[in-house]
């Protein structure tokens with residue numbers, strides 16, 4: 001620690017910080033642009049000048065850039081010094097010379113860091129009277145709008161895009177005062193993290209194109225703290241609503257999880273909330289298929305009557321629904337009749353991952369902790385596609401070698417450009433073993449391209465190399481054996497090694513191999529090592545912990561007649577098992593009740609269908625892949641603006657249906673009661689009540705505001721319905737108010753922050769004010785409660801027996817290919833693929849074929865082939881893959897579903913390939929080995 005003296009006041013600060021970081025962490029305001037808490041300092045903008053004095057007697061001092069000046073004990077500085085103030089004002093005047101002053105039509109206006117800093121420095125007169133420099137804008141695709149004239153040349157965008165996120169298609173072009181930030185030519189930004197440019201850029205150069213289509217100023221949006229539902233990573237989000245539509249999603253800072261950044265699926269995949277074809281009223285369907293809208297009581301009575309008439313009713317839950325909703329369903333049908341709604345193979349793997357997390361002896365690091373790992377082995381996961389935010393953390397872990405090298409030379413981590421220069425291409429070791437190319441390959445020490453069983457074998461061999469009591473793997477070739485040794489050595493040499501595996505390839509053997517490595521590391525006394533197991537859906541982990549039968553079991557109950565009534569919660573069964581099987585089971589049921597927020601094929605099979613809220617219209621708890629239980633809060637009440645809507649939270653529907661079934665009056669239920677019930681019934685959920693402020697939480701006697709205090713237009717919002725403005729909806733379930741009337745400040749610590757705002761800080765940089773130190777944790781603690789044990793929390797390292805079931809080496813078959821599922825960030829998730837901008841970003845489905853196989857068969861890139869699988873077939877163009885092993889073909893996730901009717905990858909599927917071009921079939925047949 002060090003003592004610094006700022007304008008006559010003494011403060012204790014971290015001596016490893018720079019002055020800007022230290023002062024902002026103290027709550028002192030210094031304007032800045034190029035510095036970013038997650039990216040460090042480059043000293044480019046000259047905006048953060050302060051006066052620094054030699055000692056207490058120095059009355060002249062000198063101007064320094066506070067972001068480039070290290071904290072020194074007994075340092076004297078002044079932020080208020082006139083020369084420093086004038087300097088900062090002058091700098092912003094220079095920056096504004098070419099800035100268009102178009103705030104009224106700029107979509108950044110109202111949450112713009114440049115606006116905030118301009119006001120902060122007191123620059124309020126435009127003296128420059130001449131032509132401004134202008135640029136041509138680019139079409140950067142469906143996510144990002146581009147208005148280059150607003151650029152102030154801070155270089156944050158390229159530093160984020162290239163250095164932090166590894167993108168290659170955005171750069172700085174030009175020189176002097178004419179630098180252009182964009183692509184070489186128009187075209188969609190390739191990075192999966194491009195949306196972060198909208199928050200990283202301090203001006204309106206990069207803005208959210210999806211927001212632009214239904215634009216609303218920040219102060220006119222209603223927000224709630226929420227959690228992304230588009231994969232299992234558990235990123236925290238701040239969705240903004242106006243007129244019953246989600247208008248945009250911004251990052252919600254969580255110092256343990258996503259920090260400042262989201263992936264593009266999470267940020268831009270919200271369109272399914274706004275779809276006009278969503279069901280908003282209950283419906284019944286008769287035997288002729290005629291649909292009738294129902295009122296709420298009517299629907300409950302109708303559903304209860306049909307379910308009562310059934311001999312046995314089962315419930316099918318969902319890994320995209322909250323714990324509370326799943327628990328409500330289980331309560332209604334009874335433990336013995338509850339299915340998780342997950343296909344049997346996937347459920348077995350989820351349960352195995354849960355067991356490995358519990359028994360293998362390694363903790364699951366948070367996303368932030370992953371950034372501190374210094375050797376990482378990835379087995380079978382294309383992380384950018386399956387858990388993008390995890391991939392971004394892995395990238396930072398590799399890059400952190402630069403900070404280590406810098407530290408050895410006395411260069412602090414925040415000195416970004418110096419650290420980058422020292423690091424050059426150095427990185428912590430990363431080993432990526434997958435069937436096909438991944439976007440992490442470029443920073444990997446070793447890239448292995450293997451079939452799933454061979455990936456598992458390599459993993460088992462690494463475990464053996466770490467601990468000779470682990471089972472051996474016979475028959476590895478010399479090159480692979482050499483890499484096995486290198487990987488084991490790197491993991492052992494690291495302070496925080498990490499093993500990552502997951503669900504993508506549908507291989508239990510890969511999970512077991514990762515488990516063996518975890519045990520081996522534990523037995524080699526590496527308690528700081530980590531094990532991250534990637535699940536597919538937002539609440540896959542929660543459902544695994546809650547327990548229940550598989551979807552296959554549920555369908556079997558209906559097929560055999562053991563059950564004839566079913567209630568299906570937020571689950572399109574047709575995405576999980578072949579359509580014929582689902583049809584057969586549902587045809588036999590006499591009562592089918594569906595609760596969902598989308599018109600899925602399963603919804604269309606319901607006798608009674610009840611319209612549920614999406615994440616934006618409900619609240620509940622999800623458990624992320626790091627075992628963090630997190631609550632998401634309702635953003636808006638849909639019935640306020642659309643009185644004819646009957647959308648309810650799923651758990652509320654289920655509670656009411658349960659009471660109606662029992663012929664009891666429907667009493668009010670509160671979310672806290674349900675969460676408490678989950679916590680009491682399942683031991684691992686016992687800490688859930690520590691997860692969130694309860695509904696009665698108040699600050700200074702006030703609820704928490706969902707709307708900024710400048711929110712406008714409420715009185716006119718319903719004017720088309722009635723000039724009398726009704727009271728804002730009352731939220732009994734949470735401490736948040738559906739209005740601006742409530743606490744919206746930053747002074748009182750709180751974990752659940754709907755939107756970041758502080759006086760003078762309207763942009764996302766306002767998160768500074770909520771943190772214990774800038775870029776650290778929220779002052780009240782980061783949201784969420786870890787259910788798996790944190791590192792060094794007393795878990796027994798190396799527990800459990802080694803798995804001995806090592807698969808045989810993969811052998812290509814004659815005339816058949818092993819078909820594997822290649823996860824897709826855009827299009828691989830059932831809900832976000834309903835959002836139009838995500839659909840635009842989805843790649844054209846192609847079949848990936850190894851170059852060697854293609855050469856042998858005489859197939860060229862782009863040629864169409866027919867892929868036959870499980871008795872069905874699909875015609876697709878070929879993509880040649882330099883890495884894919886011979887005998888394996890890859891299909892983008894979702895494509896297997898199109899062929900076989902089921903989304904979930906099977907353990908091993910074999911398919912046939914036939915070129916479509918006439919006359920080719922014979923030569924291919926001849927060309928087969």
Ligand code: SF4
Pocket residue numbers: 150151152153154155156157158181200201202203205206
């Ligand atoms: S585009 Fe934005 S982030 Fe990039 S240099 Fe210009 S102002 Fe900075």
Ligand code: SF4
Pocket residue numbers: 228229230231232233234235262263264265266267387388389390
């Ligand atoms: S990584 Fe997953 S949870 Fe995070 S923003 Fe992307 S889709 Fe959402």
Ligand code: FES
Pocket residue numbers: 031032033034035042043044045046047048049065066067068
């Ligand atoms: S923030 Fe210090 S020079 Fe830009």
